[in-house]
Amino acid sequence: xxxxxxxxxxxxxxxxxxxxxxxxxxxxxxxxxxxxxxxxxxxxxxxxxxxxxxxxxxxxxxxxxxxxxxxxxxxxxxxxxxxxxxxxxxxxxxxxxxxxxxxxxxxxxxxxxxxxxxxxxxxxxxxxxxxxxxxxxxxxxxxxxxxxxxxxxxxxxxxxxxxxxxxxxxxxxxxxxxxxxxxxxxxxxxxxxxxxxxxxxxxxxxxxxxxxxxxxxxxxxxxxxxxxxxxxxxxxxxxxxxxxxxxxxxxxxxxxxxxxxxxxxxxxxxxxxxxxxxxxxxxxxxxxxxxxxxxxxxxxxxxxxxxxxxxxxxxxxxxxxxxxxx
Numbered sequence: 001x002x003x004x005x006x007x008x009x010x011x012x013x014x015x016x017x018x019x020x021x022x023x024x025x026x027x028x029x030x031x032x033x034x035x036x037x038x039x040x041x042x043x044x045x046x047x048x049x050x051x052x053x054x055x056x057x058x059x060x061x062x063x064x065x066x067x068x069x070x071x072x073x074x075x076x077x078x079x080x081x082x083x084x085x086x087x088x089x090x091x092x093x094x095x096x097x098x099x100x101x102x103x104x105x106x107x108x109x110x111x112x113x114x115x116x117x118x119x120x121x122x123x124x125x126x127x128x129x130x131x132x133x134x135x136x137x138x139x140x141x142x143x144x145x146x147x148x149x150x151x152x153x154x155x156x157x158x159x160x161x162x163x164x165x166x167x168x169x170x171x172x173x174x175x176x177x178x179x180x181x182x183x184x185x186x187x188x189x190x191x192x193x194x195x196x197x198x199x200x201x202x203x204x205x206x207x208x209x210x211x212x213x214x215x216x217x218x219x220x221x222x223x224x225x226x227x228x229x230x231x232x233x234x235x236x237x238x239x240x241x242x243x244x245x246x247x248x249x250x251x252x253x254x255x256x257x258x259x260x261x262x263x264x265x266x267x268x269x270x271x272x273x274x275x276x277x278x279x280x281x282x283x284x285x286x287x288x289x290x291x292x293x294x295x296x297x298x299x300x301x302x303x304x305x306x307x308x309x310x311x312x313x314x315x316x317x318x319x320x321x322x323x324x325x326x
């Protein structure tokens with residue numbers, strides 16, 4: 001195991017409050033994880049260095065299910081890593097910070113062992129916060145493919161993600177958001193405390209924006225047609241780092257022929273879908289979007305895109321993490 005011993009750190013700010021102020025027992029669990037991926041000395045496989053860890057976040061040792069695969073165009077083998085989130089889910093006041101750097105030529109795939117559950121806030125309404133920061137060096141690749149996030153009714157989450165991409169960096173970034181538990185008759189908008197703020201930024205190494213997304217949802221606006229309408233599941237898959245032959249020489253966008261093939265595959269795989277499955281493209285970037293009722297359908301849609309596009313981005317056929325089969 002890479003994680004070693006972990007300690008939980010609980011902070012109670014009431015002990016330091018000035019005299020005369022009312023007592024506010026603001027508790028929080030801080031969990032931080034900093035990983036670095038680099039080629040080993042042989043240059044044949046990627047290894048993971050656990051640079052720092054604190055709180056209830058763990059990472060299992062690296063797996064190499066692709067190391068014997070002949071379906072790749074060379075380079076280092078991909079390191080598959082499994083993240084273990086806090087047991088019991090994320091509660092009011094929790095703060096998670098994950099920092100992942102991928103060095104030149106290294107290849108990393110990260111997923112989670114289960115869905116992440118974000119529970120309702122306590123009486124102090126202290127939000128749950130998550131900060132992700134990823135940096136991928138030239139000729140490196142990162143596949144961030146966690147299972148879904150489930151935001152319970154009454155949760156107040158603030159999630160921020162920054163992704164820094166150097167020249168010819170490869171990226172698959174997946175995010176599936178489930179709001180409430182409608183199958184159990186519990187809807188996100190039913191609590192006045194329910195709120196979700198998400199920020200996602202893709203940046204070049206010198207700080208220029210590639211792409212940005214923002215979500216601002218609360219009980220009062222969620223059902224607007226411009227927001228979620230009657231749907232409860234949304235998600236996106238961002239793909240960056242296509243080989244030159246898959247990009248239009250003039251615009252830099254993904255070639256129309258590849259988009260047409262993808263749309264045919266989607267229509268064949270999801271003929272009866274009641275959700276919205278869409279593709280959009282920007283120079284060097286393809287985005288798959290889902291808006292619907294089923295997290296399983298969203299995951300299957302993004303899995304189809306990942307399997308179809310991985311050879312065009314990484315020169316490798318898709319090899320699913322073993323944990324997905326359990």
